[in-house]
Amino acid sequence: VTISAPATATEAAEAAHSGRDAAIAFIVMTILFAAAPLVVYPFFVMQALCFALFACAFNLLIGYVGLLSFGHAMFLGAAGYLSAHAAKVWGLAPEFSILFGVAGSAVLGLVTGALAIRRQGIYFAMITLALSQMIYFFCVEAPFTHGEDGIQGVPQGAFLGFIPWSNPWALYYSVLAIFLFGFLVIYRAVNSPFGEILKAIRENEPRAISLGYRVDHYKLAAFVLSAALCGLAGGTKAIVAQNASLTDVHYSMSGEVVLMTLLGGMGTIYGPVVGALILVAMQNYLAQYGQWVTVIQGAIFVVCVLLFRRGIVGEIAHLFKRSL
């Protein structure tokens, strides 16, 4: 880009530049994930992919609307239970089981979102946290979730009728396809006129209102979209792991998704993916140290907030002056 070029030409060139960057970044990520099972245990990567989608969906709210939800575990967990129940008790095919979980999460998102957006700022976080705790207690007591045992031995079946998920390779690439689908939905939403309005709300809500936007409708739409995509992650995760348990509805899971996003970079497209990979890897390798994992997670929170608010991808993007 030449400095003397007229502003419009520069902008056009930069737009083309960032479009090309985005395409390259996406292709690199796809290739890395496609090749990952050659070097890493595939089940581990699948779990990471589900959490990455979960974190990306969460980031849609915190990164692009500025809404901190502290209750997103309810969408992951509820969808997990619904999908596992649909697959095991009703014998639905995996794609329909997952869709059932997505629909359930979207409805839950509609109800909880409509309540939570009645208050702003820090109250929004407290309300979502309280509502998710309510869902947690519901899952502890409801008969179909089987309490402490959870739903175990969920059958995997054949995805779309012809891809047998009993085959580990078929399963892996199906999960990768689901993740990429969710990722692209979020990418598209963020880079659309709808996404621009969400960012306007994040930057200055009163001004967005004065421009005539019905801010509450946009917030609710973003909340439901985020909940539905968390449901996609949760449903897929339950079918892949063949179980649904209380861990995924517990508020510590809500904290973890906040940490993944904060560590990777709030408001960046790839940040949540990086954050999710790091946290899942950390939990895997530090599992034998018991509660030290919690201590380390807490310490990362503190360090990120004090020194490192852009997150890993955010810092890299800032360094190279690119939006990632």
Add this chain to the structure above:
Amino acid sequence: MFAAFAISPQALFGQLLLGLINGAFYALLSLGLAVIFGMLNIVNFAHGALYMMGAFCAYFLLNDAGLNYWWALVLAPLIMGVFGALIERLLLRRIAGLDHLYGLLLTFGMALVIQGLFQNYFGSSGLPYAMPSALSGGRNLGFMFLPNYRAWVVAFSLVVCFATWFMIENTRLGAYLRAATENPTLVRAFGINVPRMVTLTYAFGVGLAGLAGVLAAPINQVRPLMGADFIIVVFAVVVIGGMGSIMGSIVTGFLLGVVEGLTKVFYPEASNTVVFVIMAIVLLIKPAGLFGRTA
């Protein structure tokens, strides 16, 4: 009425008392949260962990220093207050002026560190803390048996809550505090040391949490996670009451404790969730909260 629900007055008043005690803890904790939020603009997610540390303080004072409950009642809030002042000086001060959400995330991280460390050293099971001998036993009121310690917790918490309310609403120090909440720059221009007031406010809120921990130690066992779930209910209490009013926090805290106690009698399945349901209803009817002034 008792016949209709087939419930003994003994059970009803028993649960009502338990509800009042829980309400006392809700009030003490949400009061601390409200004071801290007013001055620092931070929702202190570590409040539950600090409440737990207050209980552990009492435990250590008894078992390692041989200081009994009454000493703990004075010393534990002071120790926790000093700890709070350190946290404010070393950590919270660095994020002053940033978006609210960073305060929540920072204190959430602190809570994870504190609870994780205590779990590492003490496991997840409870440690017993003996009831002070002067308050053991109880008296028969005719319609119910009233354990002395429980009556003491309710009475003492009420005194602490109203003393706090009086201090903030009716003393010169409280006037400075309220003024600094409204406009710290202007208050500073009048020669008041606002940064020191911020530190003391956080220390005071943490001290209240520590005090609640000491009061809770003989009733509930001393456990590393005793504050982890509790703080979420307190958050719901804060949403219901609104953090704008001191008296609002106190009244809402006791009220919800009683409602929770009554739910245990009439519909026990919902006793865990009733506070959250009430929160949802309040949000529908009066989004700013019962005592809230702004949304």
